[in-house]
Amino acid sequence: MRGVAATEIANRTSEARAGARAGRGSADEARAGEARAGARAGRGSADEARAGEARAYRARSDTGRADRSRRAELGGFLKARRARLRPEDAGLSPGPRRRTPGLRREEVALLAGVGVSWYTWLEQGRPINASWQVLDAVARALRLNGAERWHLYRLAEAMPVRSLAPAAAVPDAVRDVLGSLDPLPAVLINGRFDIIEANAAHEEMFWDWHSLPCVHKNLLWCAVTEPQARELFLNYDQEIPHMVARLRAAYAQHLGDPEWEEDIRRLAGLSGEFADLWARHEVAGPAARTLRFRHPAAGPMTFTRTELDVSGVADLRVAVYSPLDEATRARLPRTRRGGPR
Secondary structure (H helix, E strand, O other), X not given: OHHHHHHHHXXXXXXXXXHHHHHHHHHHHHHHHHHHHHHHHHHHHHHHHHHHHXXXXXXXXXXXXXXXXXHHHHHHHHHHHHHOOOHHHHOOOOOOOOOOOOOOHHHHHHHHOOOHHHHHHHHHOOOOOOOHHHXXXXXXXXOOOHHHHHHHHHHOOOOOOOOOOOOOOOOHHHHHHHHHHOOOOEXXXXXXXXXXXXXXXXXXXXXXXXXXXXXXOEHHHHHHOOOXXXXXXXXXXXXXXXXXXXXXXXXXXXXXXXXXXXXXXXHHHHOHHHHHHHHOOOOOOOOOXXXXXXXXXXXEEEEEEEEEEOOOOOOOEEEEEEEOOHHHHHHHHHHOOOOOO
């Protein structure tokens, strides 16, 4: 019996050792598998990281190329505009014979009131900061027109932002009125002709108005700074003087207001036409006006613009465009985006 027991004990011990070895083998295999999986995951993460870095590098490279192209275009534009001016045009003495036509860089810098080195770097396309106030001075020195000024601002990435009116609290009832006037174009404006809110019919009516980016949100600015305004606003020469006269009348209530003063100064700098009209000191009150437009899709259209004061909110009024004739009324659906053409 003792021999049988000893044999059984020996067998169990052998089984235990085999189990232990198997357990160690399984554990080793598990650890090896985890290590291999971890290595694969690590390689995958590294590959993803490298791919992400490559994408970021390409994006930076694309941005860098675009910036260099933009600065080169800016430099070429400034050189071309400098070359077309004679010293006599700017009130300067021509001096000794010049090897190249136009103003010298130092003369432009003098006229603009900026440093010669700064202006030279601007023309050379170096990555320097240029505020629109300084660019205004350069534009005046180079005698740029409105379209050329906006081109300069865009290339220098310094689009001027006019002093917008503080956001007025628009009553819900007024918004309802604007919406309910659709399909008639209607817009909520203040004494400066800032666009506070507009209904969909108004937005779509003037959707294709601008050939340049609109940063104004203002009826008067959008007219006198838009190069193609006279082509689209058929009685421009009658209505813009009236709008300026309305602005002059409203200005009397805001004398010394820095926002109004800066707004008028900026617009006079951008538009010689506005500056001349403003200098006349003509004033006008509200009145129903006949406006004639040429819409790109609908063709010629004639409206009566009527203004309705907003009760309880100072300096706000709703301007409504009503078709003056049946032909305009019939064409009105063609002003909608996605509508009949």
